[in-house]
Amino acid sequence: MSINYKKPSVMVDIAIFTLHEKTLKVLLVKRGIPPFQDHWALPGGGVRVDQEASIFDKTLEDAAKRELLEETGAKTHYLEQLRTYGSDSRDPREWTVSVAYFALLPYAAIQVQSGSDAADARWWSIKDNRVPVQLAFDHQQILHDAIQRLQAKVEYTAIAVHLLPNAFTLTELQRTYEYLLEAKLDKSSFRRRVHNAGIVKIIPGQFREGSNRPAQLYCFAKKTQKNVFFPRSADRNLG
Amino acid sequence: MSINYKKPSVMVDIAIFTLHEKTLKVLLVKRGIPPFQDHWALPGGGVRVDQEASIFDKTLEDAAKRELLEETGAKTHYLEQLRTYGSDSRDPREWTVSVAYFALLPYAAIQVQSGSDAADARWWSIKDNRVPVQLAFDHQQILHDAIQRLQAKVEYTAIAVHLLPNAFTLTELQRTYEYLLEAKLDKSSFRRRVHNAGIVKIIPGQFREGSNRPAQLYCFAKKTQKNVFFPRSADRNLG
């Protein structure tokens, strides 16, 4: 068995997304040490598998959650495994495996913090499926895949609710979808699909007030409804 | 960096699917050595990262292709990364990471071979999203996830063509979808969708002959068409 073989290093990297000022943003950290010193990179680090050590991850997901907490100070809202990258060339030092995750958080929930290895950390706006800076390792590729996955899932799941605070109006939810899909959606179609899919629940008696008609507040309905939601008009407008 | 830390072992496991006798089947091997000796398991093994050794994998996918070839003698028809499993408890010996793949092959293309570690290898029919035998490690979980992914993709992609030989009739393609989805599909709807999606090409002048009207043979059109295909009637019938 492979137990006696040479082993690759195993990392966890996370693409942490939020929505702010009508734009999708991703959290990047500036590397403080080589390789790729001073390059921006996805937050991440080695999986800690030494039971005696002060930090110990029982699972890969635990490692991802730990990184997420270290970087944002936020408890996990949405965390999904993206895919795993492994080769002899992605890190100049050695054969490495990176298990990539992506996370969604409401902007308000986050307090950006610099981790130990990171000289700096900040949000970067995503334009044309990329970020306007060169990234370390194959992180440009990982980020690209993460954005693709996010956009694909936006089209047929309720995933976008995780970018909003606990209580939100249907108009806010629609705007979120519109920013992510870069398309305008029809109001009544949107509401019909949201209701049919059963992805939200009315919060009885709670409204968003303003200088106009108050809007009903909703929260995410946890039912693991699958495959129900699909803003079809986005197809055409994106073309 | 994690370079100095203790490392987990990294494996690649593959769920190899085919369709035979109207049933989805998966290839399992009987383990010849502990742990889980004599249990059935997904084919797999350690990623070889030692550049000096006789076997060396440049990438994770290379490792998966190598396992696939060792086990089936077939060149890769369809291979996709599923997800990665890693924890301190999935292998009784140590912290392990398994990068799981799933592969689709036409039944005729495969010559099952026993790999070095495997005492035996054979196809198992899938009933109710599982196989009627206890599997080693967390392979029951991996297999379950693989079946879920396969069934989900059948509904909106042309993935099922990879279970058929190079040339096939539209009726054969429809039967394939019906067996996978466990639902009856309408002939005219099915053909309309297949044509609109552009997932197949006529092979001019080639027909499947029999004691009835000959059927046009088609082949897979490689265009990476995305998200085009969706046998909607499966929704209802599956409930």
Added chain:
DNA sequence: TTGACTTAGTGTTGAAATTCAACTAACATT
């Protein structure tokens, strides 16, 4: 108090997609 303004939320309708079932086509067999 009233009317202008703004955003929330609902109905209505025509067009497109889908189902269902009947139909024609092309072979072999007898």
Added chain:
DNA sequence: AATGTTAGTTGAATTTCAACACTAAGTCAA
């Protein structure tokens, strides 16, 4: 030439859905 079987098409009935117009409920300014 009649029969059986599977290939492949057609069109009417039905359902779904995007587009757009509409109503509802508040604030604000005069």
